[in-house]
Amino acid sequence: DAGITQxxxxxxxxTGTPVTLRCHQTENHRYMYWYRQDPGHGLRLIHYSYGVKDTDKGEVSDGYSVSRSKTEDFLLTLESATSSQTSVYFCAIRDRGDTQYFGPGTRLTVL
Amino acid sequence: GQQVMQIPQYQHVQEGEDFTTYCNSSTTLSNIQWYKQRPGGHPVFLIQLVKSGEVKKQKRLTFQFGEAKKNSSLHITATQTTDVGTYFCANTSGTYKYIFGTGTRLKVLA
Structure with missing residues (x-):
């Protein structure tokens, strides 16, 4: 599984508290992604990174920020969590053949 | 933006029956990938199709990419209980972003 942990x-x-999720990879992949998965919506891209300190928005980026200060770590932050951000969050990397490998996921519940 | 529609949303089959899920786009796709996610698990890459009309097989799974590169299908012959899960198609949309279909959840009844 490409050495991805979450x-x-x-x-x-x-609600209202800050939350940071961490994605860690051990194989020096350049591209890293954060998705959320909700029933009926499949996987939706939140943010992705194409290198250290290089990030870009996905289709559902509002309310989320990311940081990548090292190749191996990609952090997803919810500055002020809302109930609509209750979801399963997956981190993924892209290998040289365009294949994505996913981490095991983080189940986040915002009360 | 580019959207990939996937049908059906759910499918229940008796073990041994065949199963097909379809992925459709209104625009030409640069490629199509298929992933499988077991219940409680994470998506796992199955295959990538790039060429118009391409057909690839993996044991009981047959993947097709349409001639116009606007649709794709995944067919499973003689389903088994191990085939249970959600199948997603995805496209890189010519960039480093991946657009996923909404998935087809397959349930196999023994």
Whole structure:
């Protein structure tokens, strides 16, 4: 699975609190992605990164920010969590053949 | 923006029956990828199709890319309980962004 880990795996938080999810990869991949998965919507891209400190928005980026200060880590931050951000979040990398490999996911519940 | 529609949304089949899911786009696709996600798991890459009219097989799975590169299908022959999960198509839309279909959830009844 391309050495991708996500932390935490589960989190319950309250509306209005900041939350940071971490994606870590060990194989020096340049491209990293954050998706959210909700019933009926499939996988929707939040943000992606094409290098250290190089990031771009996806289709559902509002309310999310990202940072990538090292090749191996891609952080997703919810500055002020809302109930609509309750979801399963997947991190992914893209290999040289355009294949995406996904991390195990983080289940986030915002009360 | 480019959208990829996937049908059906759900499919229940008896074990041993065939299954097909379709992916359709209103615009020409540069490529199409298929992923499988087991219940409670993460999406796993199955295959990528690039050429018009391309057909690829993986054991009981047959993948097709339409001649106009606007649609694709995944066909499973003689389903087994191990085929249970959600199947997604995806397209890179010519950039480094991936657009995923909404997925087809397959349930196989033993």
């Amino acid at each position: 932390s935490p795996r589960h989190k319950v938080t309250e």
